[in-house]
Amino acid sequence: MNALVRGDFRAANNLRFGLELNPVPGISLRGGYASYGSMLHDSGAMFYDPVPYRQESISGGLGYRAGNISLDLTYVNSVTNFSEYDQFYYRGENNYGWEITLLSGEINTKRNRDLVALSFGVRF
Numbered sequence: 001m002n003a004l005v006r007g008d009f010r011a012a013n014n015l016r017f018g019l020e021l022n023p024v025p026g027i028s029l030r031g032g033y034a035s036y037g038s039m040l041h042d043s044g045a046m047f048y049d050p051v052p053y054r055q056e057s058i059s060g061g062l063g064y065r066a067g068n069i070s071l072d073l074t075y076v077n078s079v080t081n082f083s084e085y086d087q088f089y090y091r092g093e094n095n096y097g098w099e100i101t102l103l104s105g106e107i108n109t110k111r112n113r114d115l116v117a118l119s120f121g122v123r124f
Contacts, residue, residue: 013037018059028063030074040083050082050109068123075116082109 018032038053061074084106091101 009039012039026065028061028065030059030061030063032059033057034059050085050107052080053083055080070119070121070123072119072121073117074119075114078113078115080111080113082111084108 014034014036016032016034018030021029023029034055034057036055040051040053055078057076057078059074059076061072063070063072065071092099094100
């Protein structure tokens with residue numbers, strides 16, 4: 001089983017970094033970047049389901065703190081690329097009794113997500 005997994009997958013290189021600035025007391029400006037590398041040995045490998053092989057995210061935020069109360073607003077844009085995959089539509093016999101399989105062809109999927117989060121905190 002481990003040999004099968006090692007045949008398709010490998011260790012991925014991931015990079016994340018962020019920066020927070022406090023221009024005035026109680027106000028924070030934040031930004032960040034994350035890159036999650038491919039875990040696939042071959043990015044052209046075909047699967048029957050999409051497998052994420054690369055993701056990048058960019059984030060920015062604004063924070064406010066007064067005493068024991070905090071308020072944070074964050075925006076994250078994340079783009080995920082998936083491996084190509086085939087989707088079966090039909091497998092069976094045609095009118096002549098021949099076994100046939102009809103495929104959709106290679107499907108490429110890319111997901112783009114935008115996230116906005118607002119959080120409120122009280123320290124006690």
